[in-house]
Amino acid sequence: MRTDQPAAPSKAGPVLRRIALYVALIVMALPFVVPTLWMITSSFKPLNEIFASPPSFFSDAPTAAAYAEAFDFQPFARQYFNSVYIALLVTATTMVVSALAGYAFARIRFPGRNLLFIVVLIGLLVPSEVTIVPLFQMFKQAGLVNTHWPLILVTALAAPCVLATFIMRQFFIALPVELEEAARLDGLGRFGIWWRICVPLAKPALSAVAILTFLASWNLYLEPTVYLTSPELFTLPQALTRFTDAYGGEMWNTQLAAATMTVVPVLVVFLIAQRQFVESLAHSGLKG
Amino acid sequence: MSDTRHATRGASTDAPRGRGAPRRRPFWTLGRTDALTGYLFIAPQLLGVIVFVLFPVGLAIWYSLNEWNIFTGDMTFVGGANYEAALNDPQLPSVLGATAVFSGGVVVLNIALGLVLAVMLNRRFKGVTLFRTLFFSPVVVSVVAWTLVWGFLLQDNGGINGALAQIGVDGPNWLQSGPTAMIAVTFTQVVRSVGINMVLFLAALQGVPGELYEAARLDGASSRKVFTRITLPLISPTLMLTAVITIVGALQSFAQIAVLTEGGPGLSTTVLVFYVFQQAFSFNDIGYGSTLALMLLTFVMVLTILQWQLRRKWVFYED
Numbered sequence: 001m002r003t004d005q006p007a008a009p010s011k012a013g014p015v016l017r018r019i020a021l022y023v024a025l026i027v028m029a030l031p032f033v034v035p036t037l038w039m040i041t042s043s044f045k046p047l048n049e050i051f052a053s054p055p056s057f058f059s060d061a062p063t064a065a066a067y068a069e070a071f072d073f074q075p076f077a078r079q080y081f082n083s084v085y086i087a088l089l090v091t092a093t094t095m096v097v098s099a100l101a102g103y104a105f106a107r108i109r110f111p112g113r114n115l116l117f118i119v120v121l122i123g124l125l126v127p128s129e130v131t132i133v134p135l136f137q138m139f140k141q142a143g144l145v146n147t148h149w150p151l152i153l154v155t156a157l158a159a160p161c162v163l164a165t166f167i168m169r170q171f172f173i174a175l176p177v178e179l180e181e182a183a184r185l186d187g188l189g190r191f192g193i194w195w196r197i198c199v200p201l202a203k204p205a206l207s208a209v210a211i212l213t214f215l216a217s218w219n220l221y222l223e224p225t226v227y228l229t230s231p232e233l234f235t236l237p238q239a240l241t242r243f244t245d246a247y248g249g250e251m252w253n254t255q256l257a258a259a260t261m262t263v264v265p266v267l268v269v270f271l272i273a274q275r276q277f278v279e280s281l282a283h284s285g286l287k288g
Numbered sequence: 289m290s291d292t293r294h295a296t297r298g299a300s301t302d303a304p305r306g307r308g309a310p311r312r313r314p315f316w317t318l319g320r321t322d323a324l325t326g327y328l329f330i331a332p333q334l335l336g337v338i339v340f341v342l343f344p345v346g347l348a349i350w351y352s353l354n355e356w357n358i359f360t361g362d363m364t365f366v367g368g369a370n371y372e373a374a375l376n377d378p379q380l381p382s383v384l385g386a387t388a389v390f391s392g393g394v395v396v397l398n399i400a401l402g403l404v405l406a407v408m409l410n411r412r413f414k415g416v417t418l419f420r421t422l423f424f425s426p427v428v429v430s431v432v433a434w435t436l437v438w439g440f441l442l443q444d445n446g447g448i449n450g451a452l453a454q455i456g457v458d459g460p461n462w463l464q465s466g467p468t469a470m471i472a473v474t475f476t477q478v479v480r481s482v483g484i485n486m487v488l489f490l491a492a493l494q495g496v497p498g499e500l501y502e503a504a505r506l507d508g509a510s511s512r513k514v515f516t517r518i519t520l521p522l523i524s525p526t527l528m529l530t531a532v533i534t535i536v537g538a539l540q541s542f543a544q545i546a547v548l549t550e551g552g553p554g555l556s557t558t559v560l561v562f563y564v565f566q567q568a569f570s571f572n573d574i575g576y577g578s579t580l581a582l583m584l585l586t587f588v589m590v591l592t593i594l595q596w597q598l599r600r601k602w603v604f605y606e607d
Contacts, residue, residue: 018413025408029422031479036429038447039437051443055450097332104329108322116334123337125588126345127540129561130581133568134347135340157336165333190325219431221543226569237432241547252440259433270428274421281484282491 036263043067043257050252066257073251074239075232076258083236083262086151087217093156094164094213095206102168102205103194107180117169123162128154128222136226150227151220151235160216164209171205172198208280218266236262345585351578370579379555379563386470387539387559393474394538399531401478402485407515409486410493420490424483431480435547438476439463442548466556469549473557477544481537485530492526493519525599532595536588560584 038057042050043066045059070076104110105117139150155161175198183197199206224238231242240262243255270277352370354363374380409420426434441447442462449459462468496519504514520527542561545551551558551566558566564584568577 021408021413022415025419028405029419031475032426032483033422034447035434035437035441036425038441039433042440050440051445053445053450054454055447097336100329101333104326108326108329109319110323110326113326116330119342120330120333120337123341125536125592126341127536127561127581127584127588129540129542129564130348130585131341131344132565133574133578133581134344134351137347137574138344153336154340157332158340161333161336190322190329194329215428219543221432221546222565225546237430237543240430240432240436255436256440259430259436262430263433266428266430267425270425271421274424278420278424278487282487 036267039256039263040260043253043260045253047251047253050256064257066253067261069251069254070243070258070261073245073254074234074242076239076261078232079234079236079239080261082148082233083218086148086155086235087214089152090156090160090217091210091213093152094161095209097157098161098164098168098209099199099202099206100194101165102170103172103198105165105169106172106175107177107198108190120162120165123158124166126159128159131158132222132226139227145227146229146233147227148233151217151223154223155213155217155220160213164213167205167209167212168202171202175201204280204283207276208283211277211280215266348578348581351574352582354575356574366575370575373576374579374583379558382555383558383560383563386555386557389470390474390477390541390557390559391535391538393470394477394541395531395535397474397478398482398485398534398538399527402482402489402530403527405482405486406489406493407519410490420486423486426480427483429480431543432547434480435476435544438472439548442472463549464553466553469553469557473541473544473548476548477538477541480544481534485534488526488530489523492523496522528595528599532592535591539584539588560587 041057041059044062044064046061046063046065049056049059049061101120105113105120135150135154136145139145144150179197179201180193183193188196219237220235221237224235228234228238231239234242236258240255240258243251243258245251353365353367355366355369356363405423409416409423443449444461444464448462452459460468462472500518500522501514504518509517539559540561541559542565545557545559545562546565549557551562560580561584564577564580567573567580571577
């Protein structure tokens, strides 16, 4: 995100105003930052310190025992792998499907194009809670309940993918058509133009699509809860809610350790690539 | 959406159709092959929507007209009985009320806070990038993890009341009474997702031409006037779009409610999506669950159409 323009009408005022701005921002940032920090530090606490009073960030006797316990109590490594492979597969599929459809809706003329685009957009408006009951029956008929197929197919082709198609279409519409004309004179067919010229140019839009799709799949909660019953098939969000021992006792620190392992890798990727991340979202054509 | 018909080659070289067409023309003209390519390109997406969205919606309508005995697997056609049941459901008014309070609260807070953050962070000062990153960071935190952590912090003996006690305030047991539980689910949802709106607003603010501000200042406009007369109208398309995205998102917040309050205490945070889930999957009432789901769909559709109409009327400019 750039700040190279004199956007704000107020000039760099007196020092006092500057300090007030910082104080306001720091106070406002607390609810955004503290939960994540507290989660990370508390995952190293012994169980009895989680609800210690007064509350603290750091333990007197830090321990990583909760991390080991997370793997003992559930097939957590397996669940982690499930979430990662599903998210990657869904993201890759969506990128291909949406780049194809977005390009066609933006650039190729065919009868019924606008009507079909509206039909596709309806996919964005229907909440997944509306379709989950019939989808469950459909997947049951197909014998695919308690497999990962429903999570992969529906996410890769329905709502999140429609958003991706919309973003790709907005991008391709804005792409100068001369580039394609030159390629066509050079003898490239539609597919060649799409693959050799347009897709490489669409990197910003594709990265927005990748980010949004990955997060959508990574965060799925309703669908795994409905479709999956075997712990070794669970995905992370679902697994996180199952850290309660057989006697109903809490495993707070274990839960926090598992949550930390779920959150931190994504957060680190975000912090490394945050500039591209934010910029690609900002210019994803969702501006309206 | 603007429909830009860039001249594609296909159309101009399309064969003259009908009786008078010269016989020698091959059937697969450039235009036709191009159109076929178009259909092939959109096929996966279109089929996905038909199979996984439109067909299920049709099924949901059919289910809502039936009573489904989950144990025997029998479906009996009952016509409008499920719809009648909805009208007579003593819990439904409370559920719809909670849905309205939650979605309304989320939208208003999310847009307002997103705008405030965007305006505050749309200037140059040391650390501005850091603050943008901080405010955006919950967006990439897993919803369930985020909600779980807030669940810990909001316990009676949790971090928030502990911190309040340090300054001599006796905090409520947040999740155990209706109003505070509603505040809690709304607040955590807003904090988690406002970063996206902030970024979209920032992008919109940076799209406002600097000369406009310059001119307004020369005319002696106050900063408040500049904001209401220049900034707001110019970013109104973004405002409208984010409002709709936010409210549709809020109507679908299942994980937050399921993890933080499970709809409770009582029915106080049972929003429509959670109620649908309970009816269909906890009580196995597929017919009634589908009826409620269609009600949710109707709300989303009406809101979207309303937005479309309002946009025509209110939005300052359209590209």
